[in-house]
Amino acid sequence: MYQQTVEIAIDTETDQRIAASELLTLPEADFSAMRRLAMAERVARKNGANRARYICAICRIPLWLSRYNHDEGNRWFKHDEASTGCPWFEGNKLSPVQRRALIYRGQQEGAEHRRVKEFIASWLEKEPGVTKVDRELVTHGQILKGEWKRPDVQCVKDGKRIVFEIQLSYTFLSEVIKRDEFYRREGIFIIWVFSFFDLRRATVRDEAFFNQRNLFVLDATAFAETAKRSLLTFNGHFQNPVFNGNAIEDEWTTRPITLQEAQFPTSTYRPFFFDYDAARRALERERAQSERQAMQAKREAQETSVQRWRDEQRTSFRLGVREYLRTAIAYCDSDYSDELKQRLIDAAAELKDNHHWHRGLAPLSDEKFFGWHRVLPVLLSMKHGRVLGYRLDSAYQVLEAGVRQSTQRRVYGFAVVYLWASDIYKVPLNEKQRQWRKALARKVKLSVDGDEATYRRATYYDEAIVLLFPELEEKLSSGFAA
Numbered sequence: 007m008y009q010q011t012v013e014i015a016i017d018t019e020t021d022q023r024i025a026a027s028e029l030l031t032l033p034e035a036d037f038s039a040m041r042r043l044a045m046a047e048r049v050a051r052k053n054g055a056n057r058a059r060y061i062c063a064i065c066r067i068p069l070w071l072s073r074y075n076h077d078e079g080n081r082w083f084k085h086d087e088a089s090t091g092c093p094w095f096e097g098n099k100l101s102p103v104q105r106r107a108l109i110y111r112g113q114q115e116g117a118e119h120r121r122v123k124e125f126i127a128s129w130l131e132k133e134p135g136v137t138k139v140d141r142e143l144v145t146h147g148q149i150l151k152g153e154w155k156r157p158d159v160q161c162v163k164d165g166k167r168i169v170f171e172i173q174l175s176y177t178f179l180s181e182v183i184k185r186d187e188f189y190r191r192e193g194i195f196i197i198w199v200f201s202f203f204d205l206r207r208a209t210v211r212d213e214a215f216f217n218q219r220n221l222f223v224l225d226a227t228a229f230a231e232t233a234k235r236s237l238l239t240f241n242g243h244f245q246n247p248v249f250n251g252n253a254i255e256d257e258w259t260t261r262p263i264t265l266q267e268a269q270f271p272t273s274t275y276r277p278f279f280f281d282y283d284a285a286r287r288a289l290e291r292e293r294a295q296s297e298r299q300a301m302q303a304k305r306e307a308q309e310t311s312v313q314r315w316r317d318e319q320r321t322s323f324r325l326g327v328r329e330y331l332r333t334a335i336a337y338c339d340s341d342y343s344d345e346l347k348q349r350l351i352d353a354a355a356e357l358k359d360n361h362h363w364h365r366g367l368a369p370l371s372d373e374k375f376f377g378w379h380r381v382l383p384v385l386l387s388m389k390h391g392r393v394l395g396y397r398l399d400s401a402y403q404v405l406e407a408g409v410r411q412s413t414q415r416r417v418y419g420f421a422v423v424y425l426w427a428s429d430i431y432k433v434p435l436n437e438k439q440r441q442w443r444k445a446l447a448r449k450v451k452l453s454v455d456g457d458e459a460t461y462r463r464a465t466y467y468d469e470a471i472v473l474l475f476p477e478l479e480e481k482l483s484s485g486f487a488a
C-alpha cells in the first residue's frame with residue numbers, strides 16, 4: 007500500500023503536460039505562484055466560476071497544489087474533488103493491482119489496450135519466423151518501481167528483436183522518446199501501434215513526425231486484413247507526397263502492411279514501410295526537371311515568335327520595297343503627278359515603320375532623290391532599259407543626260423553610278439554609243455586617278471540606291487571614286 011498521487015497534470019492554458027516530479031525541482035517562487043493561482047481558481051470555482059488551469063491528465067478533474075510542510079520536496083498535485091474512478095486519486099487507498107484494475111475499468115482505453123495487445127501477440131505466435139512472443143502484463147506497481155521498460159508485446163523475428171508499444175491517449179511524448187532511446191541503445195526495433203488514426207490526437211501527430219510519416223494502425227480494417235491473410239497485418243497510414251498543380255502536397259494514404267513488408271533500419275531502429283523522404287525527393291527532382299523543360303519550351307516559343315516576327319518584317323519590307331519601286335515607275339510615267347508623288351511618299355512611310363528601316367534610307371521620301379530628273383528616274387531608266395521620267399527617246403539618252411547632272415559646280419557626283427548601272431543592267435547601246443561610253447569611262451578613270459573632284463561620287467544616296475538596286479551594291483562598296 008502506498009499513497010498514490012497525480013503523476014501528470016495538464017496545464018489547460020498551454021496544453022503542456024507537467025510531471026509531478028517537475029514540481030520538486032521548481033524554484034520556490036515559481037511553485038508558490040502556481041499554487042496561488044490554483045488556489046485562487048479553486049476559490050473562484052466554489053463561487054460558481056468554471057476555471058481550472060491545472061487538471062488531472064487521466065480524469066481531467068481540476069487540481070490544486072499542496073505541500074505537507076515548508077520543506078522543499080513535498081509538493082503534490084491534488085484532485086479538487088473526489089475522483090474514485092481515477093487511479094491517481096489520493097482518496098483511494100489502492101494496491102498497484104487495484105490501480106491497474108481501476109485504469110482498465112475506468113478508462114475505455116484499458117480494455118482497448120489489452121485487446122490490441124492480445125491481437126498482436128496471438129497473431130505473432132502464428133507468424134512464420136517469429137519466436138519468443140512475450141505479452142506479459144506490466145503492472146503499475148512494476149512501472150512505479152522503475153520497470154517501465156517492459157513493452158506491451160515483444161518477439162524475435164528472423165533474428166531481429168522487435169517490441170510493440172500500444173499508443174493510447176496517455177502515452178506522453180517524453181515517454182515515447184525515452185523508450186525510443188532505450189530500445190535504440192539496446193539494438194531492438196520498436197513499433198508504436200495505434201488503435202485508430204486521428205490526426206487531432208497529439209500522439210498521432212508526434213509519431214507521424216518521428217517515424218517518417220508512417221503509422222502502424224490496428225483498426226477494423228487491419229483486423230479484417232489480418233483474418234483474410236492469416237498474418238498480422240497493419241493498416242499502414244502514411245503521407246504520400248503528390249503533385250497538386252506545381253505544388254507538392256502530402257496526402258494521407260493507407261495500405262495493408264505485414265511485418266515482411268516493413269523495413270528495419272538499424273540507424274533508428276524504427277521500422278517503416280514507406281520511404282517518405284525518398285518519395286519527396288523524387289517528386290522534387292521531377293518538378294525541377296519539368297520546370298527546366300517548361301522554361302526551355304518557353305524560351306523556344308519566345309525564340310520562335312521572335313523569328314516569326316523577323317520573318318514577317320523581312321517579308322513585309324521586301325514587299326514594301328517592291329511597292330515603292332512600282333509606285334516610283336508609275337510616278338515617272340505619270341510625268342510626276344502630285345497624286346503619285348504622295349503615294350510614293352506614303353510607300354516610303356510604310357517602310358519607315360519596319361524593323362529594317364534605318365536613317366540611311368531617308369532619301370526614299372526626299373524629292374531631291376526621287377523627283378524630276380533626279381537620281382531615281384535615271385537609275386530606273388537604266389534598269390528597265392527604257393525612258394522613265396524624261397521626255398527623251400531612249401535609255402541611252404537618259405544616261406547621256408544623267409552623266410551631265412551636276413551636284414556642285416562642275417562636279418558630276420552620280421556619273422559613275424549611272425555608268426555602272428548602264429553596264430550592269432545592259433542598257434541597249436549601238437556601236438557609236440558604246441564608243442562614247444568607253445571614252446567617258448576612260449576620262450572618268452583618269453580624272454579619279456588624278457585625284458580630281460569632277461567625278462567624285464556623291465555617296466549620300468548609296469544606302470537608298472543599294473536597297474532599290476541591289477545589283478549595284480558590289481560596285482558602290484568598291485570604294486572607287488568615293
Ligand SMILES: [Zn+2]
Nearest residue numbers: 062065089092
Ligand atoms: Zn485524476
